[in-house]
Amino acid sequence: MAGTGSAHMRSGQDRVLVVDNLVVEYPAGRGQKVHAVSGVSFDLLDGETLGILGESGCGKSSAGRAVMQLPPPTSGSVRLDGAELTGLAPRALRTRRRKMQMILQDPVSSLNPRRRVRDLVAEGPSIWGTRPARERIESMISSVGLDPAVVWDRRPHELSGGQCQRICIARALMLDPRALICDEPVSSLDVSVQAQILNLLEETKTRYGLSMVFIAHDLAVVKNISDRIMVMYLGKVCEVTPSARMSESALHPYTRLLLASVPEADLGPGGGIELTTGEAGREAPGDAALALPGGTPGGLPDVVPVLSGGTAPAWPGDAGPAVGRARTGGRSADGVGDGAIELPSPLNPPSGCRFRTRCPLATARCADEEPLLRQVGDGHYLACHNVGD
Amino acid sequence: MSQRPHAPARPPGGSAPLLVVEDLRTEIRTPRGNLKAVDGVSLTLDAGETLGLVGESGSGKSVLGRTVMGLYTTGPAMTVSGRVLIDGADVHALGDAGRRELWGAGVGMVFQDPMTALNPVKKVGVHLTESLRRHGGLSRAAARARAEELLRLVGIPEPARRLGQYPHELSGGMRQRVVIAMALANEPKLLIADEPTTALDVTVQKQILDLLGRLQDELGMAITLISHNLQVVAGRADRVAVMYAGRIVELAGADVLFAAPRHPYTEALLASVPRLGRPPHSRLEAIDGAPPDMVAPTEGCRFAPRCRYAREDCHRVPPVLAPEAAGGRARAFACHHPVRPVVAGGS
Secondary structure (H helix, E strand, C coil), X not given: CCCCCCCCCCCCCCEEEEEEEEEEEEEXXXXXXXXXXXXXXXXXXXXXXXEEECCCCCCHXXXXXXXXXXXXXXXXXXXXXXXXXXXXXXXXXXXXHCCEEEECXXXXXXXXXXXXXXXXXXXXXXXXCXXXXXXXXXXXXXXXXXXXXXXXXXXXXXXXXXXXXXXXXXXXXXXXXXXXXXXCCCCCCCHHHHHHHHHHHHHHHHHHCCEEEEEECCHHHHHHHCCXXXXXXXXXXXXXXXXXXXXXXCCCHHHHHHHHHCHHHHHCCCCHHHHCCCCCCCCCHHHHHHCCCCCCCCCCCCHHHHHHCCCCCCCCCCCCCHHHHHCCCHHHCCCCCCCCCCCCCCCCCCCCCCCHHHCCCXXXXXXXXXXXXXXXXXXXXECCCCCCC | CCCCCCCCCCCCCCCCCCEEEEEXXXXXXXXXXXXXXXXXEEEEECCCCEEEEECCCCCCHHHHHHHHHCCCCCCCCEXXXXXXXXCCEECCCCCXXXXXXXXXXXXXXXXXXXXXXXXXXXXXXXXXXXXXXXXXXXXXXXXXXXXXXHHHHCCCCCHHHHHCCCHHHCCHHHHHHXXXXXXXXXXXXXXXXXXXXXXXXXXXXXXXXXXXXHHHHHHCCEXXXXXXXXXXXXXXXXXXXXXXXXXXXXXXXHHHHHHCCCXXXXXXXXXXXXXXXXXXXXXXXXXXXXXXCCCCCCCCCCCHHHXXXXXXXXXXXXXXXXXXXXXXXXXXXXXXXXXXXXXXCCC
């Protein structure tokens, strides 16, 4: 999948963040390189949340860190409010980057264990020369849902994971940022706490007029918080889609594989709370997601039998033994089988489309020619030779 | 997707269950006092059945799994009381040698992190042949042949070559397959899978869960599937037990539990999960507050301080896990003021 395409980039003045042709490579010894991010472009409108979705090793975190210049990308351009961030001297970079803050996955290790909450929250402005007034720190702690009187003198180990993540958010907000880069901010939290933090991020975004890049592997979480979703695989972009229609209109074989892998359909009705009032608003997202509705632009019916049931085609690159699939019972009727499917090495990614080794639709063209992102619907962009026409 | 027809929640009368847990309590000694990690759990599991055990961190689900397995026993660090019978044998009355026999042949366990479950300096083949030779009494060559067969069974390509590899040479999904192969080596009747897919990507997770389902159908073993992820358990278990603060608060067939929870905690937990089927920016129903301190838990219902339906008696009288009064499928919940059941036939 390409990603070298830029069809999904928008023009206009309200773009907070513009990332162009981002490349991140890490040396791996013996002259080899890990191709973590290979020519990814995206932009972020004022007040928008962009979700970056992908599995481990797809380069989503590397992309997020490269945007923050932690470390700077191998090549490519990152512009925040029109100002270039790459290639700056450290001091100039720190000044310009201030308006972009990052929230990380593990909130406990993101905080200095020896500092107290009051100092942790005040740290950003203190580094910039002005220790904020006590009232400002207190109001910020309250705004992330903690009681300043209770947590004021506490250290991170005296707080729960969810509370630490609230403190991380408060720290980021103290510098009055334009954009937040959230890298798996709720992955290490329990579901009930995850819901609290997702609600808080949503509230914070509205209240402070922020834009957000939300990096995660959980489809439902990303869909819930994002306006637009970018799906990545092995350092490239597969598909960019408005989040509201992702489940129904996603076309890329990889996105469909992700959707088919979510055990969601088994969970029953949409929400327990509504149930008490009698109406069982059963949404059947899983099955609906698998059946491409007829009206979908470019919906090719031949994707459906491959991913949602029927006969199991031989997946090129799926080295799983025939016995693994032949014996597959009713529970794995999606044709994916339960044989092992390995991710290709990022040291030496496949030519052409990087997903072709796992793709049920791959043809000779996929090996020779890298698909470019092209528009297939309103706000919907796709990098695949075989679907969407 | 991939729904499996549910076995009846409980076979009428019939043979003795494979696993019986009676009033199990595991207390872990801490400087502040005894932490009641598992606080009076009773359940049964039939041969070939899958029981899902869900709960958030600290709910005691993993400690329960390990106590059932006999990995946690009374000692300097903890006290275990109650009974665990696997196929009639009292796990905690067996000596160390007896328990080793049990682990080798009767029960298998799959842990969350396959890297720490495997010895980094031993080859895959050694992991597999060790228990085959020790418990199965196989010769070196026979054990190797069986190990190869096991790797093939769990869907690992080129099994002969993989036997000579070290764990670090395998991907996370492959390592978990090896751990499953180890657990299955002597065809156990019961498999305890503690968060078997939590460390894995969603596409790999599906492969592993499908694999466990297929192996269960082929080998007829019972599975206890422990997970914090409700979705993972929903599609795979016949019955589901929801744990909160060391106790089972609700136990029911998977379909009824998720369709119409009766315990307020189950309901709240289900409502806090983001769903793909909802429009973006839907507000999630978070559960306010935090779980109780298990060293000195509150009297009464442990969920009461966070419960939207709690009344005065909830804070005083601990509810017992009681079967539902009205007929229908066997289900039980521990609540004085349960969620109103959904009227049958409603959509």
